[in-house]
Amino acid sequence: MHFIPLLSCVLLIFQALAVRADIDQQHIRAPEEEQAPPQITKAPELIETVPVTYPPDAYEVGLESRVVLLVTISATGDVSEAVIKESGGEEFDRAALEAIKQFKFSPAEIDGIPGPVQIEYVQNFTLQQETETVKTESELIEEDQFEQAVEQAVGRNQGPINLVGVIRAQASKAPIDAVEVSIEIAPKNATQNDLSEWINSAGQKIEPERYIVKTDEKGRFLFRGLPIGTHQVSYAASGYETSYSLENVSEGERTEVTIFLKPRRANLYQTTVRARKAKKEVAKISLTREEVRKVPGTFGDPIRVIENLPGLARAPFAGGALIVRGANPQNTGVYYDGVFIPLLYHFGGLKSVINPEFLEDISFYPGGFGAYYGLATAGIVDVKSRDLKDDSYHGFTDISLLDSGFFFSGPIELKNKKQLNFGFAARRSYIDALIPPVLEATGAEGVIASPIYWDYQAKLQYQASKRTNLSAFIFGSSDDLSVIAPTGANEISLGVKTTFHRFVLKSNHDLGDGWTLFNQPYYGTNQLGFSANSNIGISGTLDSTSSTWGYRAELRKKASDNFELAYGIDYLGSTLGFGFSFPFTNEFGEFPRVFPRLTGENLSFSSDGIVHAPAFYTEAIISPAKWLKIVPGLRFQWIQLHLDASTNVDGIETPETNRSYWNIDPRFTVRADITSNTTLKGAFGIYRQPAQGFELLPQTGNPDLDQYRAWQYIMGFEHQLSRYLSLDVQLYYINRDNEVAQNNDFVSEPDGTQDLVNFDNSRKSPTIGGELLLRHDISKYFYGWVAYTLSRSTEKLVDEAAPRVTNFDQTHILTIVAQGNLPKNWNIGGRFRYVTGSPFTFPAGGINNLDTTDFQATFLPVNSQRLINFHQLDIRVERTITYDTFSITPYLDLLNVYNRANAEQSQNDFRFRQRGFIQSLPIIPNFGIQGAF
């Protein structure tokens, strides 16, 4: 609580009769011959105040009061006398009297002549929560604190308020503080020459009066006592173009203006200039929405910018597979507001499932993440949803060749004067309408492809108090791809559908004394389906449907600058629903066919179950010295898997399966600032992840599989080379020693039957590498980075003598991202990438199988060859046209500018003699337009 004079109610009550009586009795000696009573022809007006001091003792105990005074105003406007009419208490009375005696009024006029009057003046003393300060702009303009703050600047501080205004940024409409508002009063009997100088009739130069004020944090300013007339007002602020206006001040009226200043381009990146040095983690990289929106080659999708960071290998085609430090994409966890989501991109990489405008920032951990995260052995991508706190409505729309979407947010005023913020966004593709002509043009006649994706987000955010923040967030995504392809007389249709929804509640509490708490329950559904059908009766389906729910909570205590401790719960539960039905090549004793006969029943089974995965973690941040920070953590993870007994179509029973795992994994990070701009750092951790569902199912996998496991060792340093330039170097070794591998051996079951092992944990897959990130933070004209990764990922199967490189091994990965701001609001950016070609296994030749009429490849050693090295330049050009209340930004994203024929996948002719490569995307222009208000 604190005393807010601005909100004290000041009442000037003119009791006409009483005043007249006072005048009769005390001040006016009317001539005896005049019988008519004197008339107040002009009331006094408060023109100067001083802050009223809230009595300290009363303030401490939260005491409020009200004092009514009788104030006598002299003919000159001074307070000649003040007496208490209704006491509010001794301290309050004294404070009110001390202040009121320093007030200045405009003189009252009696019958047109200045004269003394007496008024009744009420001084309220109230205490109010600061967070409850929700008033309209016009109300605030009237309040003392604002006036006083403004008048502390060099300005005209006498007379009535007759010019008020608010200054906002163009398009975003965000209020701008510290704008220098300068008003120039035109001298009387003067004119302006060609140089805009004021001269009198004699041609002499006259300096006009100038008054300057600065806006407060809400962008407000005011002037009082301006002479009647038209005056030039200028508005100047750092980061914005200076603006001018002519304002007319009329007699007895208050002029109100709203000014929109155009941001200078460099300032658009204001939010991106943030401290890069991770405070706690060793390998975390954070990117904000504004920072990543304009990176070329991302289809305008900011989340895809993480592909340009060190530690991530290039995914084939435009795919968004997250290949983190050589690991399989499935080993990287993807979270949205801390909630696991099954996929990050539509159609494997086209666009992210999160509307860019609903993104606050992205945190990417290529490794060494803390105990907060689990169930992943490689990296973490955690996308934070937009923090909705604007006090005005905002919208955004993006129309491009691939899809269109919108975002809309705003405040809702509640009855309790508090603010509820909402935001929602949606997007849908229309590639399904564009693909047919493309297929026709490429000769794929008859093929019908219909890819459709959509996503949505809706969020409510409520600041319940200064220390409590609540939000409800619902989001979801769907990808639906169907392809119908004629093959001779047949018609084959394939369909893939992935849908998920999540509903998340979250509360953040500042419990005081360094304690904070957040709670986050959530619920969601997942659906994955694949189907293949032909018009000759062969069909297959694979579907997985599950509900998921969870709860996250973390209690954190910041005991001092040297010590902080956190305890957390991370519970994830999920049902399992898995169905499989596919044809089976099931004839023996028949000669190999051109095409195997598929008859009889499909191989069909289904499996249902439930998984509980509670985890408890603790993490401390210890700074034994100012230059040293140690972050030890422990994560206790327990996983309970239950699969129901099932009976297939032929009555064959599969018994129920119960499997549980538990482990305590240590995480450890240390950072040492050895100089003012150099930090050494290191991290170690053990990370685990259960096998995928189908790997554990009795019918298709091995329920006895152990978890994936990775031992991560990281060391490196950060060095601030200059004000803008920083260097981050990391070396790492990741030992993945429990990877799942296929095993086609048979084992004898207790009943004497032979059962296929399917999978075991015999694969070992270490990765060693180094990463460099040379980063130029945002300056007025430029920002960008150079990311380089040197790594080697190998794997060794138990029956192989020597390790071999994995499918994801890319020795050199170089990415250069640069963006520049040009005049006239033009912005141009480029991205260049150079990546070692991915390994592949190419046939050494083919053997003509004269029975089946196809050629069978004879392969060279697995992954013994590489695709040609990849390099590509992408450019993005855009220009933002800003109007007062909205802006539009047409852009051109030009992919593969010099049309490099990069190889994505090897291909061969039917005899394995001719070799070719499926090429990456050719030069592609992607036009679009974005609008924001």
Place this chain on the structure above:
Amino acid sequence: MKYFNIILLAISSILLNGCMDFDKPEEIKDLRILGVKVEPPEILTSFTHYSNRLDIEGVPVLNFFEESSAQVEVIAFDPREGDIKLTTQMCPTSNGRVCEEFDYGDLLADFEPQPENQEGLEAFFAPRIFQIKRPVIDDQLGEIPDLSFELFFDRHVIDTIYDTTQDGLTLEPVDYLDVLLQSYANLSLRIENNTQEEVTSELARKLIPIAVDTDNFLLRSILETQLDGAQSVINLVFPNGQFCDVPTDRSTIEEGETTCLYPRVQNQNPQLIGFEQLEEEDDPREKSFEEKNEQPVFQAETATLPRTASIEAARGETIILRPVFADGAIENYQTFTFDPNTNQLSIVNRFEDFAASLYVSGGSPESDLMAPQFDGNLDFTWLLREDAEPGDTESLVVVVRDQRGGLDYGRITVTYTDEVISE
């Protein structure tokens, strides 16, 4: 979600496939082996041969597997001149897909005792080399003639193919299945053409099926009365299965699952006797899949066009052809299906459904012959080139396969007329 991207990648590959400018499988532009015709297409052996190997007490050692021979014809083309060299070799399938690294000497050393007829074994497994000089080619397809040889199968050859080179070896149940169902001898071929510009070669393989002659008079009694192990296998793999006599009229056998295991009848090659040229209304492209599937493979006593025929046609014309097979060419046979849901084998009666491959010197053949599950006739179309000159010739080779290793082939040669038909 692990395979989500893989599925998408596969779909992408389907969409992107065909963008490469590769050689087309149906065009004969250089050295090609289109098939190997073996007559007879499968070798029948006596089950008593295996009873001898089993060395089971009470079972008479009746090693009376007679020698069997098979004539092998390699169907190869190369429209280019040059020196042709064909190397063929036999080996057990356990040696791998091809026989080039098969060492007959090592095999011989494994025999215990040493086989009596070593020359016969060597003759069977030793490489055969054919060399043909072709300075001039007057054939659009460049058919390579005289690539034939004979194979002799004796008991040691069969032993080798079953990889049971030692007497008295006890076969495991899984081996019974191999024996009972089917085994193969592996024939690998490497053909080269040394032209003036380059040496091209192709490596190919063909399996020659070796099946148990279940019609042998001793089989029944052995299985039913004496060979408990074999009977148990029968019971294990075919619940409720039994041995049945072959019906007098084999055509009465109905297709589908059965409990009867009939004596095996040796497979025959498809008997392609010629072609019928069809009219426009018979264009298979205009018929639905169901309509085409309802029309069986055409069998007749005679055909309008012989197996190797010449016709005239306009440039740009689409000719419609129907392969004609001899009456009875479609044989019934038995095979075994595995139900993955019950992990059990069943006996199934089937009729052969031929598959055909088309190869041309030019033009575009089109058929549904390669479609899976296609049981219908083999009508096809052949769109001839428009840019040919009158008097030029074009050839098409049809290679027909049954489902048990049988093969036959025919050829149509078209001479272009003055007429041009533009679509």
